[in-house]
Amino acid sequence: MSENKKIEFSIEALATAKKIMARYPEGKQKSALIPILHLAQTEFNGWLSAEVMDYVASLLSIKPIEVYEVVTFYSMFNSKPVGKCLIEVCQTSSCWLRGSDEIVAHIKNKLNINVGETSADGMFTLKTVECLGSCGTAPMLQCGADFHENLTVEKVDELLEKLRNKNERSSYLKSMITDR
Amino acid sequence: MGKKLLLEHINEPGIQSFEVYRKKGGYASVEKALKSMKPDEVTEEVKRSGLRGRGGAGFPTGMKWTFLDRRSEKPRYLVCNADESEPGTFKDRYLMEHLPHLLVEGMITSSYALGAKTSYIYIRGEYMYIVRILEKAIEEAYANGFLGKNILGTDYSLDLYVHPGAGAYICGEETALLESLEGKRGNPRLKPPFPAIAGLYACPTVVNNVETIAAVVPIINIGGDEYAKIGVGKSTGTKLISASGHINKPGVYEIELGIPVEEFIFSDEYCGGIWKDRRLKAVVAGGSSVPILPADLIFTTAKGEPRLMTYESLADGGFATGTMLGSGGFIVMDETASIVENLYTFSRFYHHESCGQCSPCREGTGWLEKILHRLREGHGKKEDVDLLVSVAKNIEGKTICPLGEAAAWPVASAVKHFRKEFEEAAARLQLSAVQKAELATH
Ligand SMILES: Cc1cc2nc3c(=O)[nH]c(=O)nc-3n(C[C@H](O)[C@H](O)[C@H](O)COP(=O)(O)O)c2cc1C
Ligand code: FES
Numbered sequence: 001m002s003e004n005k006k007i008e009f010s011i012e013a014l015a016t017a018k019k020i021m022a023r024y025p026e027g028k029q030k031s032a033l034i035p036i037l038h039l040a041q042t043e044f045n046g047w048l049s050a051e052v053m054d055y056v057a058s059l060l061s062i063k064p065i066e067v068y069e070v071v072t073f074y075s076m077f078n079s080k081p082v083g084k085c086l087i088e089v090c091q092t093s094s095c096w097l098r099g100s101d102e103i104v105a106h107i108k109n110k111l112n113i114n115v116g117e118t119s120a121d122g123m124f125t126l127k128t129v130e131c132l133g134s135c136g137t138a139p140m141l142q143c144g145a146d147f148h149e150n151l152t153v154e155k156v157d158e159l160l161e162k163l164r165n166k167n168e169r170s171s172y173l174k175s176m177i178t179d180r
Numbered sequence: 181m182g183k184k185l186l187l188e189h190i191n192e193p194g195i196q197s198f199e200v201y202r203k204k205g206g207y208a209s210v211e212k213a214l215k216s217m218k219p220d221e222v223t224e225e226v227k228r229s230g231l232r233g234r235g236g237a238g239f240p241t242g243m244k245w246t247f248l249d250r251r252s253e254k255p256r257y258l259v260c261n262a263d264e265s266e267p268g269t270f271k272d273r274y275l276m277e278h279l280p281h282l283l284v285e286g287m288i289t290s291s292y293a294l295g296a297k298t299s300y301i302y303i304r305g306e307y308m309y310i311v312r313i314l315e316k317a318i319e320e321a322y323a324n325g326f327l328g329k330n331i332l333g334t335d336y337s338l339d340l341y342v343h344p345g346a347g348a349y350i351c352g353e354e355t356a357l358l359e360s361l362e363g364k365r366g367n368p369r370l371k372p373p374f375p376a377i378a379g380l381y382a383c384p385t386v387v388n389n390v391e392t393i394a395a396v397v398p399i400i401n402i403g404g405d406e407y408a409k410i411g412v413g414k415s416t417g418t419k420l421i422s423a424s425g426h427i428n429k430p431g432v433y434e435i436e437l438g439i440p441v442e443e444f445i446f447s448d449e450y451c452g453g454i455w456k457d458r459r460l461k462a463v464v465a466g467g468s469s470v471p472i473l474p475a476d477l478i479f480t481t482a483k484g485e486p487r488l489m490t491y492e493s494l495a496d497g498g499f500a501t502g503t504m505l506g507s508g509g510f511i512v513m514d515e516t517a518s519i520v521e522n523l524y525t526f527s528r529f530y531h532h533e534s535c536g537q538c539s540p541c542r543e544g545t546g547w548l549e550k551i552l553h554r555l556r557e558g559h560g561k562k563e564d565v566d567l568l569v570s571v572a573k574n575i576e577g578k579t580i581c582p583l584g585e586a587a588a589w590p591v592a593s594a595v596k597h598f599r600k601e602f603e604e605a606a607a608r609l610q611l612s613a614v615q616k617a618e619l620a621t622h
Pocket of ligand 1: 232233234235236237238239241261262263264265266349350351352353354355387388389390392393581582583586
């Protein structure tokens with residue numbers, strides 16, 4: 001890939017972005033910013049570089065700073081590159097009561113990384129997050145759009161193996177937009 | 181078995197689809213409202229039902245609807261709060277995932293009452309897989325004439341959209357949610373003006389929780405008076421409780437408001453008792469923000485009466501001996517749980533989620549996390565226990581939005597009811613400091 005490859009949505013992604021913008025009243029297209037940033041993160045390898053943020057700003061005809069300040073506010077937006085699979089383990093009360101510490105320790109050990117780091121092969125990034133609404137099926141982790149619940153270390157091993165074999169980039173988006 | 185008004189058909193195969201949902205009587209409230217009721221009559225039924233907001237604050241829904249500025253020339257909006265991020269709360273997720281059409285139906289009936297022509301469901305970004313489920317339900321509702329232009333041949337038209345957030349607890353606070361929906365950081369707004377006057381795009385707006393909007397469906401179907409017969413006093417109807425922690429049967433339960441707390445914890449119909457045959461130590465009854473109560477206080481009020489699952493009974497005794505129903509996030513801890521460690525997870529959460537606008541909250545939540553961290557690691561000081569209380573006091577009441585209180589209450593109550601545990605944690609550290617000094621001299 002050339003260094004100067006122009007940052008641009010695919011034709012499909014651009015069509016989706018246009019559709020999202022049309023959901024908000026005339027003149028309020030900035031409302032589409034967060035959904036479009038999700039789209040951009042999926043399009044551009046799981047993170048939002050300054051160039052990508054500038055591109056999104058141009059799409060919505062807003063100032064780049066309006067994009068930067070949003071990206072840095074929300075925990076689901078990555079302003080640095082991440083591994084192919086972003087593993088997010090919940091560590092809040094209900095998950096902690098049911099053993100999330102053990103799950104985090106196991107993943108750290110298994111992948112030989114600390115929280116916030118990416119495995120040497122670029123496959124996994126480990127992140128700890130706060131309550132994801134799976135407290136009744138704790139402990140849990142999220143990878144892309146998928147929730148993995150009632151975790152045990154065995155289940156985690158199985159999952160990591162499966163993800164490694166699948167070798168696909170995780171994404172929060174799974175056909176978020178229907179045709180209408 | 182208690183009455184089920186929301187989850188009655190949840191185990192019906194295919195209930196996620198329009199076809200099955202409709203066969204089970206779905207969308208009857210839309211037909212009834214649009215064809216035989218004026219918008220204000222719908223609001224009147226909601227008022228009579230006594231329904232109170234299920235998002236946490238328990239504000240009467242019908243009254244909130246009457247505050248909406250109907251004289252304004254501007255468009256009006258209904259925004260559904262599906263941000264659900266209060267630790268211990270997962271009922272909205274359950275409802276949306278399994279009964280998406282119930283929410284869509286509630287949105288249509290409620291939007292009609294409010295005169296909204298465009299409505300949004302703001303859902304936390306982490307629930308992205310549910311965005312797909314809701315989008316599909318909405319698409320089916322359009323295809324069957326329940327959304328779009330001239331619904332059911334009437335002159336009422338409505339567009340409904342799902343809007344994902346991107347990870348921020350504060351966006352559950354209604355004005356932060358509106359900021360976020362406008363494409364900005366989720367910084368809460370100063371009130372007044374309230375959203376009912378100037379909300380989304382400075383237009384009159386009602387923000388309601390997922391469960392609140394879903395409850396409008398049975399209210400219109402059976403009538404407000406009938407709904408109000410369920411429950412006790414000002415706690416009417418049914419409520420979804422998210423039960424988690426050290427219990428045999430974690431999950432979402434629809435209860436008739438008014439059942440005893442003891443029954444909820446020990447009955448096999450609900451939590452099924454404490455796991456591993458252990459004893460109950462403490463309960464956080466309404467999501468992370470409400471005061472924690474030790475076992476004796478959760479079963480009986482200070483007056484010695486059995487405590488009930490109602491807004492009033494849980495709050496009985498104020499902050500001295502009571503708590504709150506809040507969002508219905510019911511977290512149970514057994515005798516082995518460390519209150520200090522559990523509180524640490526809450527304080528870390530609030531520090532992480534503070535939007536940073538107000539110094540007392542931005543700085544104070546950081547202090548709380550830091551102090552609890554060192555207590556937990558054994559590096560604390562004796563003074564830390566009082567320092568926690570003092571920091572919490574200095575956040576409470578000094579912020580634009582109630583995240584400050586949400587961060588302060590768990591701390592104040594945990595230290596009040598479990599002071600000894602905090603002092604022991606602090607002593608453990610002192611001891612280790614002495615030991616360290618000793619080691620250093622050898
Ligand atoms: C910090 C904070 C977080 C909140 N989070 C939520 C939430 O996730 N879901 C919700 O419905 N209400 C939440 N609320 C309450 C909302 O501000 C608002 O009161 C509610 O959406 C109104 O709907 P209701 O009357 O139907 O409960 C939160 C409030 C605060 C202060
Ligand atoms: S505490 Fe982990 S999902 Fe709620």
